[in-house]
Every structure is written in C-alpha cells, then in structure tokens.
Amino acid sequence: MYTRNVREIIEALIFSSDGALEIKDILKVLPGISENEVESMVNELNKIYDETGRSFMITRASNGYMFVSRDGYTQYIKALMPPFRLSRASLEVLAVIAYKGPCTKQDIDLIRGVDSSSSLKTLVHHELVNVIAGRPLRYVTSKKFLEVFGLNSLSELPDLDQFEELFGKA
C-alpha cells in the first residue's frame, strides 16, 4: 500500500515536525491507519531506539508526538543551553490562565492580588501564552504550553478541587 514501512513514515513525519506533531495530522497522511496503530508503532520505534542505545526518544504531548533527548544526556545539553525555569510569579499567572483562561489581565490580577504585567510579558515572550485580540485582551495557554508541561490537553490538568482533597481544607 505504501512504498515505505508505515512505521518509518511515521518516524519521518515526527522527525521533520517543528514541535509536537498531532496524531490527526499523521492520520491525514496515512489514511487507513488507526490511532492505535500509530501508537503501537511509536512504541516499537521507542523500543528500537532503546535497544540500539539512541540518545533520543519519541514522547507524547499536545495530542501528538515529538522527539526529545533521553534523560541521561541532560547534563551535556545543559552545558549548551541553560534549562528553562519560570519564576513563582510567572507560574502562578500561567496556572490562572491554564485553569481560568481565556481570561483578562484584570481577572489574573484579581485572583493573585497583585499586578501581573511583567509575568504576562515573560509568558507571551516565551510563547507559553497566546493573546486573543479584542478589548480587553484575553490570554490563553498555547500549544507550546502543552508541550513544555507534557499535556495532551488542558483537561489533563488536575482539578483545582482535587487539590483541596490532596492538601486538605487547610
């Protein structure tokens, strides 16, 4: 049916993608292949990488797949690019947007009780947050946000109520 192994076609697609490649895009290229088949082939690929001692693997994020380095290589990569960390303030702003978004800056300030301008700027700059045009501007988390935090969708975030259970009604 295809001139190449489907498994390797999937590998090529993920390899050439900038950021996570969504499964539905893979299915578009390969009609007749199911989502489960894609998943099992990705598992096979990962097994091959593991067995042949590759330094990378395919990981799931943002309803798709992307190549990332394996954990053992972190210290060497870190020498070239400093790890990316967000400040507590930025993480709080990001959390508000992830749980309450799309929301305005005013919404965010209200929940945090402080001005959030500079954190918002950082988050937009790092493309973790997208701006929805309009008056007032509204903010939503981006595809990159899902990638960075290893989520397929926002619904995978634990419920805020669940936190209450986890940490008690302190």
Next chain:
Amino acid sequence: MSSLQAGTEFVLRLPRFEGPLDLLLYLIEKNRLSIEELELCPIIDQYLEYINAVRRLNIELAAEFLDMASYLLWLKSSSLISINSGTEDSELVNPMAELKEMLAAYRGIKIAARNLNERQLLYRERFPKGRTPKVEADVSKMDIMAILKAIASIRERTKHYVVSIKRDRYHIREIMGRINSMLQKKKKVSLVEVAETRVKSEIIAIFLAALELSKASIVRLVQKSIYGTIYMVRRSESFTSQNKRDPLRYK
C-alpha cells in the same frame, strides 16, 4: 512579646511573598488556622507588624500590600460594628466570606502553580529536537567589556539615523535690547534688519520681541501692505527716561 521575634523572621522571608494574599496564607498557616476558621484579629496584627518591619528597613513595598492592610482594618471595624448592633446581614455580601473565597481561590492557584512546576520536564530534563529555548541574557552576569561592545555595535548600526541638532536659544529680552539700541540710532527699523542670522527661531524671537515692545508702547508696528516689510517706529516720548517702565524688565 513575640512580636519582635516574629518581625525579624518575616523580614527574612520577605522575597517569598508574591503578594498580600500570599502573606495572609502564610500567616494563617503559621497560626495553624484554616481559611474557614480564619480569625481576623491576630492575623491583622501580624500582617501590620510585617508591613512595619519591612518599612523600617526602607524596602519599598508593593502598593497592594498597603491596600490589603487598609482592607483588613476596614473588615475588622465592620465586623465589630455588626457584632454590636447584633445584625447578621444576610442580604449584604459578607465581606469576610468574600476574603475567605479570595484566599481559597488564590491558594488553589498557588498549588496549581507548584504542580505545573513539578510537571515540567521539557527544557529541564529532556530537550526537544533542534529547538533552543529563548534565553534572556542576564545583564548582571555579563562583564563590562561585553556591554560596552554591545553599546558600540548599537551605535554603529544606528549611526545613520542620528542627526545632531544644535539648539539656538534666543532670549526675547536680549533681542528687545538689541532693537532698543538700534532705535536709538534711527527712528525706524524693519524686523528683517534686526536679524543677524536666517535661523527660524531667531526670526520668531524678533517677532515676539516686536510684539512685546509694541505692547509696552515703546514702538509702533507699521506694515504698509499684506506681506510687506514690518517696521518698528520709535514712539517719540516713550523711549526717553520719562517712561518709568523699563522695557527690558518687561515680561
């Protein structure tokens, strides 16, 4: 009193508070209270203590901390009033409940933020293919030569756009003096004669000086036709010492 001790402890912890709500949550936890059973009095005292301690150190406090302080005091006073009058306002929004709600919401976000932080593997433990995160240059860690080099390169790049403007300053009073001395030699002087340069700002200054002199009744402005030359004609008697008003001091 534990206040002094507590004060010093707070100061050390200062950078950890993201805002007034954060500080309140800390105090509530420290007092082993829950948001539900929040009692205002001890919390308010400690809150104000903290703010005073910070101010003693001359550290600038975000305005939000002070806003919250006045809000808490208002809350305390309004709760006292409602106890005295014995009216449990059921229709009005209970401000205390509102504060509790705010605290609970913020605490949820705080925990969610911590959870996000723990989730993050990408760019920390695992790096994606061929995508370098945008890293902000940390200016505080750069050596001075690198900064000077950067400034030089910016200068070089923007050289063509830099136009140096020389500002000519003309004082109207100075020009009024100039006109004065000219009018002492002859009775009639044209505006153009006064100008020493063709600079626009000087022409404007001369025009304004002429208006001032005319207003002070020292000269009469004469123009024969539209766009014609404007002359200043000395008013005969006003220019002598009889005139008590010193034109040069005229503002």
